[in-house]
Amino acid sequence: MEPREGRVEVVDVHAAYNGYYAVEAATLELRSPFYALLLGPNGAGKTTLIKVLVGLLRPARGYVRVYGVDPFSDRASLSKLVGYMPQPGTSRPSPFVKVRELVAMGYLSTRRPPRYIDSETERLVLESLKTMGIEDLADRRLSDLSGGELQRAVIASIIARRPRLLVLDEPLAPLDFSAKCEFAELLLRLHERLGVDVIMSTHELTLCMYSEPVVILINRRVIAYGPARDVLTPENLKRAYPDAVRIGGLTILAESHAVRG
Amino acid sequence: MVAEPVVLRGLIAILLAGPVFSSMSYMLTVSQTLMFAIEIAHSLMAGALLGALLEEVVRIVPMEATVFLYSMTVSALVAELVRKRVPRDTVLALVASFSAVVTVASLWGLVYTTPLGVSKALGALWGTVLLVKPVDLVYMAAVALVVVLVVTLFDLELKYISFDPELAAVSGLNVRAYYYLVYAVASLALSVTVKVYGIVLVSVLTVAPSIASQYLLRRISLPVFLLLGLAVSVPGYAISLAFNVQTSLCIGLISLGVIAFGAAMRWLYGR
Numbered sequence: 201m202e203p204r205e206g207r208v209e210v211v212d213v214h215a216a217y218n219g220y221y222a223v224e225a226a227t228l229e230l231r232s233p234f235y236a237l238l239l240g241p242n243g244a245g246k247t248t249l250i251k252v253l254v255g256l257l258r259p260a261r262g263y264v265r266v267y268g269v270d271p272f273s274d275r276a277s278l279s280k281l282v283g284y285m286p287q288p289g290t291s292r293p294s295p296f297v298k299v300r301e302l303v304a305m306g307y308l309s310t311r312r313p314p315r316y317i318d319s320e321t322e323r324l325v326l327e328s329l330k331t332m333g334i335e336d337l338a339d340r341r342l343s344d345l346s347g348g349e350l351q352r353a354v355i356a357s358i359i360a361r362r363p364r365l366l367v368l369d370e371p372l373a374p375l376d377f378s379a380k381c382e383f384a385e386l387l388l389r390l391h392e393r394l395g396v397d398v399i400m401s402t403h404e405l406t407l408c409m410y411s412e413p414v415v416i417l418i419n420r421r422v423i424a425y426g427p428a429r430d431v432l433t434p435e436n437l438k439r440a441y442p443d444a445v446r447i448g449g450l451t452i453l454a455e456s457h458a459v460r461g
Numbered sequence: 462m463v464a465e466p467v468v469l470r471g472l473i474a475i476l477l478a479g480p481v482f483s484s485m486s487y488m489l490t491v492s493q494t495l496m497f498a499i500e501i502a503h504s505l506m507a508g509a510l511l512g513a514l515l516e517e518v519v520r521i522v523p524m525e526a527t528v529f530l531y532s533m534t535v536s537a538l539v540a541e542l543v544r545k546r547v548p549r550d551t552v553l554a555l556v557a558s559f560s561a562v563v564t565v566a567s568l569w570g571l572v573y574t575t576p577l578g579v580s581k582a583l584g585a586l587w588g589t590v591l592l593v594k595p596v597d598l599v600y601m602a603a604v605a606l607v608v609v610l611v612v613t614l615f616d617l618e619l620k621y622i623s624f625d626p627e628l629a630a631v632s633g634l635n636v637r638a639y640y641y642l643v644y645a646v647a648s649l650a651l652s653v654t655v656k657v658y659g660i661v662l663v664s665v666l667t668v669a670p671s672i673a674s675q676y677l678l679r680r681i682s683l684p685v686f687l688l689l690g691l692a693v694s695v696p697g698y699a700i701s702l703a704f705n706v707q708t709s710l711c712i713g714l715i716s717l718g719v720i721a722f723g724a725a726m727r728w729l730y731g732r
Contacts, residue, residue, distance in 0.1 A: 218546070254631045279633030291625040296491050296681040305621035309632035314614050342624065354628070361632075 212262035222248035238401040240418040246401040283358030293342035306357025328360040477601040483690025485650035493623040504560035509585040510567035525652040532648035588659030669716035676723030
């Protein structure tokens with residue numbers, strides 16, 4: 201593992217998606233090590249900002265540096281540093297691909313072709329599957345996996361190449377409560393044991409998280425970022441969620457989503 | 462009968478074209494672009510008839526070259542417009558409309574400008590396996606080698622990209638280049654198979670090994686596809702010679718028979 205130094209910088213980023221600016225004048229800086237949650241309502245630009253961070257979308261203005269790398273112009277360097285998990289439901293789990301192959305390609309993708317599964321790759325695949333607790337799924341087809349298992353397989357494919365940063369787009373959305381907790385614990389373990397930085401967009405703060413994350417509150421603009429207790433103030437939440445209602449000690453953001461503050 | 466040069470050349474053509482279309486079918490199946498290929502194949506009648514016309518009129522442009530270029534252009538056009546967020550339905554409708562006009566224009570050109578126009582047009586539609594020349598066989602052998610090599614070398618990459626192109630792109634793969642490789646290989650394969658089987662059968666042959674393999678064996682592997690390709694082509698050719706029936710018709714019927722058999726086995730035994 202490389203020294204845990206460096207930072208992720210977003211400077212005055214404007215990014216258009218489907219013809220309109222989903223992110224405007226976004227500026228933030230995260231210093232390693234960090235475990236960050238990207239929080240905001242629907243249409244707040246969370247996915248757009250994530251696509252800019254991983255180099256899938258070029259900002260119309262401003263710039264991004266991920267550990268000093270420009271994600272859009274230096275894809276080769278970025279792929280060695282960053283692992284990206286797309287929003288669940290956008291992938292096509294094929295009956296023709298086994299978990300073992302998916303994880304192997306996660307590792308092999310940064311190498312030059314021809315790419316084939318040799319003994320070293322096999323070893324790394326098994327190690328990644330063990331880390332994610334799914335070694336018994338190695339020969340299962342992707343189409344036969346549950347949502348939670350598929351997410352673990354994708355993370356296994358990413359960590360197989362030992363990235364410094366994991367960027368996850370709403371990974372908790374399709375999971376039930378206990379699966380959300382398991383997944384959050386797993387990410388925390390990767391963060392603490394392997395030293396992987398994490399940026400995860402979400403609609404909710406996982407109640408089962410045992411350490412305080414950095415929170416980036418966004419609604420097209422970055423409203424605030426920093427330790428959760430500093431960011432999740434009623435004033436900031438009202439700016440991020442204009443429809444939020446404050447009842448007693450709770451700020452109600454949506455029907456089933458409340459933050460104490 | 463096999464000793465006759467025409468029949469022997471036909472047999473060699475079938476033995477070469479079988480692996481080409483089955484490898485193409487495998488590639489399109491694992492890259493989950495089978496439907497895309499079928500949609501494009503429907504527009505290929507224009508490419509085949511235009512190719513026949515140019516081969517007849519210009520004489521220096523072989524039909525294979527026109528089919529390849531037409532298929533490649535249509536694939537690239539659809540891919541780029543979809544990438545620019547033009548609705549897929551709109552793009553495919555546009556391509557189908559354009560191809561329909563090219564089809565009619567080429568057909569008119571063939572029928573009214575050359576004495577052998579009608580037979581040329583029919584040849585493009587249902588294939589002319591008994592008319593292949595030695596030079597065609599060399600071209601087919603080269604294409605077969607390229608297609609099988611590409612499919613073997615990039616198997617893992619195609620599977621990975623098909624799962625999630627964005628995940629693959631961030632992982633370091635040039636997704637666009639791989640899609641273009643798929644279009645190029647599929648276009649090459651089509652240019653060969655059109656000559657042998659005709660454009661009408663190409664759609665069936667593109668999906669037949671895939672469906673049969675999934676129904677019969679519940680597994681996808683290149684050797685299985687290659688075997689299925691030969692298993693429908695060679696008997697189809699033999700039957701067509703024995704009963705003096707159009708080769709592509711026999712191969713098409715056997716393909717459908719294999720698919721139906723696979724479906725029946727799946728239904729009966731739940732495999």
